[in-house]
Amino acid sequence: MTAPKLHRSLIQNMEMFRALSDDELDRTLEHAQPRRLLPGDAVYRQGELAGYFFILLHGTLKVVQATAEGEQVVVRFVSPGDVFGIARMMRRPDYPATVLAVQESLVLAWPSSEWERMVAANPQLTGNALQTVGQRLQSAHSRIRELSTEEVEQRVARAILRLLDQSGRTSDEGRIEIDFPITRQDIAEMTGTTLHTVSRILSLWKERGIVENARKRVIVLQPDELIRYAEGAQGSRHPEPA
Incomplete structure (x- = not known):
């Protein structure tokens, strides 16, 4: 046939x-x-x-x-x-x-x-x-x-910004969501760090109102703040090794 x-x-x-x-x-x-x-x-x-x-x-x-x-x-x-x-x-x-x-x-x-x-x-x-x-x-x-020169928070911020640039979807409220399922393990494997470190960073950013986390979803509430992290302008008070 x-x-x-x-x-x-x-x-x-x-x-x-x-x-x-x-x-x-x-x-x-x-x-x-x-x-x-x-x-x-x-x-x-x-x-x-x-x-x-x-x-x-x-x-x-x-x-x-x-x-x-x-x-x-x-x-x-x-x-x-x-x-x-x-x-x-x-x-x-x-x-x-x-x-x-x-x-x-x-x-x-x-x-x-x-x-x-x-x-x-x-x-x-x-x-x-x-x-x-x-x-x-x-x-x-x-x-x-x-991987050679940047702190882990910078790498995670850059990875998320790249994904937003590739597949970001902006809501009427100005929230920007990566438009496909992505896990914390994926982000860890993109940035040469551990699942524990990525979870700690995203939890910190959630407390500061920069991101919102759901199952297999990352939503950015304050993209300007995330850009500051990517540029190394501010970092965690309690950095952990990658």
Whole structure:
């Protein structure tokens, strides 16, 4: 039985595909496979053969990497419209990290063998992918610098601000919420610290009216104060080691 044809409306409003004609969009989708994911499902795992590359259509994904010491690091979160799994472009045969669904999500998957054909038909895809890789490298360098030079409260504040910039949703009351589930353990793994330390910091900020915590939710009430923490202008009276 032939699989139903994917409609071009799935991707035609994405920046990298806007310059394509309807026929080009149809050809781009010819080999695409939709995959629906439930929270906790893996798109792929670190070390697996890189047989596909992907675009997230809906939901949120988490990129995690296991270190040589067996620790888990949250590298970043994937938002709708992002291309990921482009190991083929990096000339590596396997995926360097694991990608997990944070909430119910929908991705499109293409066989890695389609990368060259799609790039030839859509040069903007190459530019978008290069920009994506460049941004990820810049972010990685920034995080290495933060781990080396900044206090843990600064790192936690910066991590939350990055998530707000990526997926923040502002209410009528001016509260800004990270628009997907995130745990304190996620924040700890993003910032190279412990769950205990993140819990202590968020509890302190809650007492000061800067954030509000709920299960798998972080809501920022005073973003200006959080920026001050990120800039190192003020810190905990009782700092703990990371």
